[in-house]
Amino acid sequence: MPLTCRGRVRGLEPSRGDIDDALGKFSLTLIDTLDTLALLNKTVEFEEAVRRVVADVRLDNDIVVSVFETNIRVLGGLLGGHSMAVMLKESGRMVWYQDELLHMAKDLGLRLLPAFNTSSGLPYPRVNLRYGVRGPETRTGTETDTCTACAGTIILEFAALSRFTGDPTFEAHARRALDFLWEKRQRHSNLVGTTINIHSGEWVRRDSGVGAGIDSYYEYLMKAYILLGDDRFLQRFNTHYASIMKYISQPPLLLDVHIHKPLLPARTWMDSLLAFFPGLQVLKGDIQPAIETHEMLYQVTKKHNFLPEAFTTDFRVHWAQHPLRPEFAESTYFLYKATRDPYYLEVGRTILENLNRFARVPCGFAAMKDVRTGSHEDRMDSFFLAEMFKYLFLLFAEEEDLHFNVEDYVFTTEAHLLPLSLSTASNSQAPPLLDDSNFEWTCPNTRLLFPDPAFPRNLREPIRSAVDKSCPHPTTHRNYNSNKMSLSSSLQAVSAVAAEDGMRFMQEMMELSSQQQKEQLPPRAVQIVSHPFFGRVVLTAGPAQFGMDLSKSSSGVRGFVTVAEPYKGCSELSNGEIVAGRIALLQRGQCMFAEKARHIQKAGAIGGIVIDDNEGSSSDTAPLFQMAGDGRNTDDVTLPLLFLFHKEGNILLEALKENREVEVLLSDKARDRGERLSKTVRRHEYEKKLFEQPQRTSYFLPTDLTREDYGTCYKKVLQNNSLQLDYNWN
Numbered sequence: 001m002p003l004t005c006r007g008r009v010r011g012l013e014p015s016r017g018d019i020d021d022a023l024g025k026f027s028l029t030l031i032d033t034l035d036t037l038a039l040l041n042k043t044v045e046f047e048e049a050v051r052r053v054v055a056d057v058r059l060d061n062d063i064v065v066s067v068f069e070t071n072i073r074v075l076g077g078l079l080g081g082h083s084m085a086v087m088l089k090e091s092g093r094m095v096w097y098q099d100e101l102l103h104m105a106k107d108l109g110l111r112l113l114p115a116f117n118t119s120s121g122l123p124y125p126r127v128n129l130r131y132g133v134r135g136p137e138t139r140t141g142t143e144t145d146t147c148t149a150c151a152g153t154i155i156l157e158f159a160a161l162s163r164f165t166g167d168p169t170f171e172a173h174a175r176r177a178l179d180f181l182w183e184k185r186q187r188h189s190n191l192v193g194t195t196i197n198i199h200s201g202e203w204v205r206r207d208s209g210v211g212a213g214i215d216s217y218y219e220y221l222m223k224a225y226i227l228l229g230d231d232r233f234l235q236r237f238n239t240h241y242a243s244i245m246k247y248i249s250q251p252p253l254l255l256d257v258h259i260h261k262p263l264l265p266a267r268t269w270m271d272s273l274l275a276f277f278p279g280l281q282v283l284k285g286d287i288q289p290a291i292e293t294h295e296m297l298y299q300v301t302k303k304h305n306f307l308p309e310a311f312t313t314d315f316r317v318h319w320a321q322h323p324l325r326p327e328f329a330e331s332t333y334f335l336y337k338a339t340r341d342p343y344y345l346e347v348g349r350t351i352l353e354n355l356n357r358f359a360r361v362p363c364g365f366a367a368m369k370d371v372r373t374g375s376h377e378d379r380m381d382s383f384f385l386a387e388m389f390k391y392l393f394l395l396f397a398e399e400e401d402l403h404f405n406v407e408d409y410v411f412t413t414e415a416h417l418l419p420l421s422l423s424t425a426s427n428s429q430a431p432p433l434l435d436d437s438n439f440e441w442t443c444p445n446t447r448l449l450f451p452d453p454a455f456p457r458n459l460r461e462p463i464r465s466a467v468d469k470s471c472p473h474p475t476t477h478r479n480y481n482s483n484k485m486s487l488s489s490s491l492q493a494v495s496a497v498a499a500e501d502g503m504r505f506m507q508e509m510m511e512l513s514s515q516q517q518k519e520q521l522p523p524r525a526v527q528i529v530s531h532p533f534f535g536r537v538v539l540t541a542g543p544a545q546f547g548m549d550l551s552k553s554s555s556g557v558r559g560f561v562t563v564a565e566p567y568k569g570c571s572e573l574s575n576g577e578i579v580a581g582r583i584a585l586l587q588r589g590q591c592m593f594a595e596k597a598r599h600i601q602k603a604g605a606i607g608g609i610v611i612d613d614n615e616g617s618s619s620d621t622a623p624l625f626q627m628a629g630d631g632r633n634t635d636d637v638t639l640p641l642l643f644l645f646h647k648e649g650n651i652l653l654e655a656l657k658e659n660r661e662v663e664v665l666l667s668d669k670a671r672d673r674g675e676r677l678s679k680t681v682r683r684h685e686y687e688k689k690l691f692e693q694p695q696r697t698s699y700f701l702p703t704d705l706t707r708e709d710y711g712t713c714y715k716k717v718l719q720n721n722s723l724q725l726d727y728n729w730n
Contacts, residue, residue, distance in 0.1 A: 002364035003378040010063065017632050021066035022073065022382075024129055027057050032073045032382035034081030034101075035417050036389050038088070041403050047094055050085060053078075054100045059108050062130045064140045067115045067123050068150040072216075072414040073382055075112070075157045078105035079164070080416030087404055102164055109161050109170050121176035122151045122198040145195050145204045151177050152217030153413055155224045155233075160418045163425035178224075181217065182236055186259040190243040192217065193259050207266035209248055209256035211274035216413040218244075219280055226283070227410045229423040241284060251289050252296035252463050253313060268623035269318040271310045275327035276413075279334035287338055288459060294331050295460040298347055299467035301328060304371040305354045313623070315467050316614070322368040323379065324359060326387035326415070333391040341456055348395045355388075387415040522668075523624050524550055524642050526609060528655055529558065530663035539651060541609070541666075542625040542643035546634035547597055548607075556667030557607045557640050559583045561656060564603075569596035573603040580604030583664060585652070588613045588643075593627040597637045607666050608641045611649030618647035640666050 001008050010023040022028065031053055037046035082101040088094045114132030115123040124133050125146040133141035154174040162171035184201050185192050193203035194213035210218060221237035224230065247262035248254055254274050256266040275297050281290035300315050301307045307328050310318035329351050336344035358374055359365045365384060366376040394406065409417040521543040528537040543550070550556055564584040565575040570591035573579055584600040588610050600608045610627065625643050644652065656662045 001378045002361050002366045002380045003376060005363035008379070018066075021064065021126060022069035024059075024063050024065040024070060024074070025061045026059055026074055026129075027053065028073060029382040029385060031057065031077035031081070032386040032414065034077055035084045036385055036415075038081075038084035039390055039402075039406075039417070040393055041401070043088065043093060046081075046084065046088075050081060050094075050097070050101065053081070054104070057104070059104065059111060060130050062128065062137075064126050064128050064138070066150075067112055067125060067127050068147075068153060070108070070127075071112060071154055071157050072412060072416075073386070075105055075108050075161070076412045076414045076416040077386070078102070078108065079157060079160050079418060080412070082164070083409070083417050083419055105161055106165050106167070109158065113169070113173065116173045116177070118198050120198055120201050121173065121180050122146060122196065122201075123154070123177060124198060125150055144197055144199060146198050147195050147213040148181060148192050149212075149214055149216045151196070151198070152181050153220050154178075155220050156227060156410070156412050156418060159224070159228055160422055163422045178221075178233075185240075189247060189257075189259050189262040190239050191247065191257070191259045191262060192240075203259065206259050207256045208259045208262075209266070209270075209274065210244060210254050210277045211256070211271040215273050215276060219276065219413055222280060222283055223410050223412075227418060227420060227422060237284075241286075245286075245289070249289060249293075252292040254293060255313070265623070267626070269310050269312045271319075272307045272322070272325055273327060275307060275325070276330055279327075279331035282331075282334040282338045287335075290331070290335060291339075291456050291459045292463055294328075294335055295463040296467060297328055297331075298350075299464050301354075302350065303467070305358055305374075306368055306371045308371050317372060320368075320370040320372055321377070322371050323377070323381055324355075324365060324367050324384040324388065326383060326391060329388055329391040329395070330415070333395045336395055339456060343456070343460075345395065348392060352392060383414060390415045521545070521626060522551070523619075525665075525667050526642060526644060526648075526652065527665040527667065528652070528662060529665050530560075530659070530661060532659075533655070535665075537651065537655075539644055539648040540619040540624075541648070542627060544593060544597070544627040544641040544643070546594060546627075546629045546641075547637045548640040550640050550666060551668045553668070556665050557583070558663065558665045559606050560661050560663050561585055561609070561652065563653075563656070564600060564605075569599050569608075571599065573599055576603035581606060583607040583609060583666065585649075585656075586610045592629075593641065593643075594629050594632070594634050594637060597639065597641045601637060601639050605639060607639050609649075609652070609664075609666075610641065610643045611653070612644065612646045615646055617645040619645050620647070642666055 001013075007029075008023065010020055010025060030049060034046065034049055034053070037049055078101045082099065082105065085094055085097045085101060086099075089097050111129050111132075112123075112127060114134070115125075115127040117133065118124065123146065124141060125143050126140045127133055128138040128140055131138040135141075155171070155178055158170035158174035162168050180201065181192060181196070184196065184203070186203075189208075191208040192214060193206045193208055195205040196203055205213070208214065218237065218240055221233050221240065225234040225237065243262070247257050254270060254277060255268075258264050258266050278290035278294040278297075281287070281293075296315075297307060300311055303315070304317065306322040307325070308317045308319060309321040309323070312318050329348070332344050332347045332351070335341070336348070355365060359368065359376075361376065364380045367379045367381070369375040369377040390411075393401075406417075408421070409419055412418060524541040524543050526539040526541045527535055528539075529535050548557070560582050562575070562579050562582045562584060564573055564579060564586050566573075567585075567587045568590045569584070569586040573584075579600060580603060582605060584603070584605040584607070586596050586600065586608055593610060596610060597608055612625075622645055625645070627641060627643050652662070652664070
């Protein structure tokens, strides 16, 4: 906790939800950083850290942890530390070391194994380190779903553990999980979904991409081939990769699709975890799209100083948090290794300078709560030291800076070092012989691929221009200077929203096993049913992934609208007595959508409409926007919440300005508008209004009434008013 200058101990600090499942009272940051110390040639510090881990760390704690996070951070950290200790011992240092870290790794592996006791072989997302997953004392084992990456990012650590110890059990379980995921791929698209039922194997979320929830599954297929030499992993990776490039890759973008309808986009934004993918493409040997996607990410980074947790296809901030993720630095390192283009050294310098300028605080580096305002969060995740430091050091390191050959190791997804010599270690499962002609086996020589040094630059230029045109300038950030905050006046704020402090945004996206995100939902409708609209105006609205499901309501929710005070709805409403029984209008920004919903629900509202604060946005030009939860359980939200872009929201606000009362119907757009209101009732309402306004010379009638309905209105008006009206069906 770099702002309060103390460690985060689970149970002593307020719970942050699923994000805390990475903490198991096992000195997470110390273990995750072991091989970083060794790589940076901090031999004395490394040896001292190993002694502390061996002496002080306990793994039998009665605590529920994430299987995925514990595997990549703790088991991977112990194995990486063991690899470095063995290497140092062979060179005459740390001669006292007797595989203590490896013994701890096996102990931890045995504590994770109960999670794999499922009919499918896919692990439970959580396990109790002391009691496993069965029985009430475990406080877990009731989950049914896990993310694809959670189940598919085990093989490197478990196979290494098996080959270090000679016990094939661990590798066998990891292989079984990977085999099951491969069998459950969608056979037409050859893509996998984001979340899967660990018992039935049914896909719970059928959206597919290369970011959060799936990312390291693809990474581990490729790296399992590199580490273990099993051709099956490369075959599977190449099959998936061909589909990724066919459906998901839209250079320089990488957009999620539906596995059963891969030509149909699943969302209109990208998450920052996909920044690892250019690095994986380098390992694959597909350099050109790697250059293009990386350049897009770099331009977005330059606009906001950090890569936002999620950003839209027009490169605007979607989720403003940045927890110091290392994936972009990782891809920068791999691209430099592949091309030796000094441009990537400049990229690395930008990353380094921004970290020192905006994230460095007296007790470490603080995550960004909002990249637009520069506000901090009191967290420095262990992956920052485990990964970011390694990749930046390797990017700038000269050959003499490295005291061992990094090429003799493979990096896990947490950047832990596993020796390639494990491929010759004992393996109980001999891989089958495959036809070499079925897929590519080698990476191309980049000198032959790019004989012209200007070629990479020519790839980057159009992408830089595209981002410049779409993306706003960076906002003012806070800098730490002698423990005081100062404003960087040379940077220009995007909008008033960008100047707000205390933004609360989505918790860590990797915790997809919580299932807060659901299937992509169809659009909804906000229909103005009161005078003088009577259902003629239907506004396309985005749904929420929580609250009342309007598609299951035969009548929708109908009520009069009222602007909430405060308009953002991020605190208790001051006009709660007016909002009660009505549909509240709110403005996007400053807090999570679920928080807005809870505040208006507490005030007694029957529904809510969130209006975009991005001036000029419209459903005519922007893809459907779907409101996500806040990373916590949202079952307490029972009212419907819909989202209107700025243009549609203004129509509703103007109607409220011109008319004392405006009544709307929140509904499922898929149903016919004629079902919303009885045509007879609407016709009589219209006749009444026509009689009350004899001076009018023209009348707007509902477009879904029949010719006879119009005729009836026309005749009654003529009977009651001595007016000569031009009745025209068109």
